[in-house]
Amino acid sequence: MNPYRQVVEKMMQDDRFSQWLGISIVDIQEGYAKINMTVRTEMLNGLGIVHGGIAFSLADSAFAFACNNRNNLSVALDTNINFIKAVHVGDTLIAEAKEIHNGKQTGVYLITIFNEREEQVALFKGTCFRTGKKLVS
DSSP: OOHHHHHHHHHHHHOHHHHHHTOEEEEEETTEEEEEEEOOGGGBOTTSSBOHHHHHHHHHHHHHHHHHTTTOOEEEEEEEEEEOSOOOTTOEEEEEEEEEEEOSSEEEEEEEEEOTTSOEEEEEEEEEEEOOOOSOO
16 A cells, blocks of 8 residues: 555544545645545535635645655644635535645645636645654554
8 A cells, every 4th residue: 555645544534623524535645635525514604605714624634644644743834825716515625735845844735726627716835844753653
């Protein structure tokens, strides 16, 4: 099995929030993650539109899977997101995390989120700190 995917599958096993979101792993490679999920009615905010935290959370999970998959426990130092297009109930969102920088103590990742129509809905950038601890023995 792909050793990077093995780490992510262990993370998913313990990640109740990503499970609640309904995230599925599409592809995992070294410093890279592609995941998806379908937006549900309970993800609407009080204005009747999909809560921005849903796209953020999907991107954050892709970020976590990409920056941790070398089995070096990494935590977020800084994140930001730009919302580009509205997300609707029933949309399938795909988040693709690509590594921009892989340093000894930090990493930088760019996560693009698309809907099933291949329309970009958000752009997320994250910087992580690498602790040097293992996630999987």
